Amino acid sequence: MLSSFIEFIQSNYLNLFAMMFFLGCYRGYLHYTARRSVDTPCLAYAMHRYRKQWIRMALIRENRITDTNIVANLERNVSFFASTTLLVLAGLVTMLGSSDVMLGMLNDLPFSDQSTLAQWEIKVVMLICLFVYGFFKFTWSLRQFGLVSVMIGSAPEKSLQPTVEEMNRHVDSISKMASKASGNFNNGLRSYYFAMAALGWFLNAWVLIGLSVFVVFILYRREFKSDTLGIMMDDLPDI
Numbered sequence: 001m002l003s004s005f006i007e008f009i010q011s012n013y014l015n016l017f018a019m020m021f022f023l024g025c026y027r028g029y030l031h032y033t034a035r036r037s038v039d040t041p042c043l044a045y046a047m048h049r050y051r052k053q054w055i056r057m058a059l060i061r062e063n064r065i066t067d068t069n070i071v072a073n074l075e076r077n078v079s080f081f082a083s084t085t086l087l088v089l090a091g092l093v094t095m096l097g098s099s100d101v102m103l104g105m106l107n108d109l110p111f112s113d114q115s116t117l118a119q120w121e122i123k124v125v126m127l128i129c130l131f132v133y134g135f136f137k138f139t140w141s142l143r144q145f146g147l148v149s150v151m152i153g154s155a156p157e158k159s160l161q162p163t164v165e166e167m168n169r170h171v172d173s174i175s176k177m178a179s180k181a182s183g184n185f186n187n188g189l190r191s192y193y194f195a196m197a198a199l200g201w202f203l204n205a206w207v208l209i210g211l212s213v214f215v216v217f218i219l220y221r222r223e224f225k226s227d228t229l230g231i232m233m234d235d236l237p238d239i
Contacts, residue, residue, distance in 0.1 A: 134191030
């Protein structure tokens, strides 16, 4: 048993290293963005301040139909990706049932590492795990946006003359819930980005490593260094 395990490691060391490198990039980037978004200018940092300003304005409006429509629109976006993820998962499960045919097609591609059936199935299972993770993030985000709409509806109206402390408490709690929902939606989207990198593994391990680095670079560039962020920071609300 031990000798078989050692033989498996020796014959698949490059694939195992590539998989660990990919998972390190994936989880490492999620952890990095969660930590840096608290005090570092990025899309999540800016959007939380815009959400706080939005909720502050919503609570002083007599008619909050516009605000509930905003939440409903966000829910539709999340629901679309949750439904799409189920379709992707159905396709991946179907691929597992057609492994022999798909493996024959894949091995004819240039730069293919001529994967065995077991290696092919492991690669597909990793993709399935990515999209399952994304599905759970999307559905949790959808539920949290539903909570945001309830929290907006339960906040006191201006005519009731709530105290400043009470209003600030509602603004803080609702904006935090909205940011939590958005954060889970973003993590679900990131599973799609990294799934694109995981597709490179079907060719060979080096493509997986290279695409993992490329995806991290693209995500970092968009969230921390993009022109979009610069525009948002130019008009950042003072909270």
